[in-house]
Amino acid sequence: MRNPYHHLFYANGFAYLPDKWEPYAAISQPNVAIFLPVGSSLLPNSAFAGTLLPGEFGAGPRASVDAYWFNARSGYFGCALNGITPCTLRISGYRYDKTLQGEVVVAEQNVTIPPCWGYINCQLTQVAFNDQFHALSGIQFSACTYNLGIPQIFMMDDLNMDWYNNSCSAGILRIGHS
Template identity: 70%
Template sequence: MINPINGSAPSATAQIPAAQPTRCGEYGNFTLSFDDTTVEGDNKGLMPVHGMTNPYHHLFYANGFTYMPDKWEPYPSISQPNVAMFLPIGTSLLPNTPFAGTLLPGEFGSGPRASVSAYWFNAYYGYFGCALNGITSCDFRISGFRWDNVTKQEVMAIEKHVTIPPCWGFLKCKLQLVTFDEPDFRGLSGIQFNAYTSVLGIPQVFFADDLSLGWWNQSCAAGILRIGHR
């Protein structure tokens, strides 16, 4: 195009601004399958219980979380070989891992980086099972938390209850799909899972696999920050 004032053509750089990347580094959806971890039994065929290593996929896990091959527990994994397990009394059974004590029981999330939006995430669905083999069902409680810049702490954004049936005699058990369709499960700094007997409310061991999540902040700066840190 000719400049009508001086009859000259503008330079190419003036006509077309330099392209800026919108996404780079680590971004998009991801799955916590716990399959990229290695767990081995000892020479007596016993399964040692290890705590989750913090951070795992940039997220931190409360005391009581562990992972193991499904041959050591009643629920076949959705993706082989491992599933996650939460022990309500895990603080006394498992060694402490960095920052695990800063999260609520059964919670995982941004942990010490909760105020940094690059580590906020969306929760979509996961597969869960309770360590119950009788007639009592399991009350599975899921709570989503967001960082509040005013109070400088995490606040509950949503709570959801799901009933998970028992697995009779621990035979032919199957992890149940639980979806998080509600919009309040987006932009979380943490998510908490806890299982209880439906009648007496006694805390129960639960299992989880293939948790579908996605990074909330998709900016290039956030993607670079994530790829540069554990």
């Protein structure tokens, strides 16, 4: 994915794929986002992608500017496991702290994503984020095998988010930057 995309920056390892190339049908056609936790160096590097944690996207180099902060509501997810074992999706929300001059964790949530038996007619699972996922400068996703902690490839689509700062001046600032 190119950086920035809709004003947000994405870590190395994120890509868009047509859903015909993977087992999960897209909620918002035509593509599904995929994250490759290992081997992300196989994908072309994007500007500022290395400044984000693995599986994170957010304000990136603009994290200190609340005009680029957002509220995360929900999304659809699937894991690329063997079709037998569920996976654990860990979601971490970050907010820029002016005193520390860096992002700190302000929200965490773990969700179990069911397996897709035999990779036939797979459906992404809707996940509602808890109320702590507001005023974020970044959000990080990681998936691992249930109870084993082995990193897994995951897919996501149709994230429901909105801007935290909806003031006129914040909107004008965003209009001036990609």
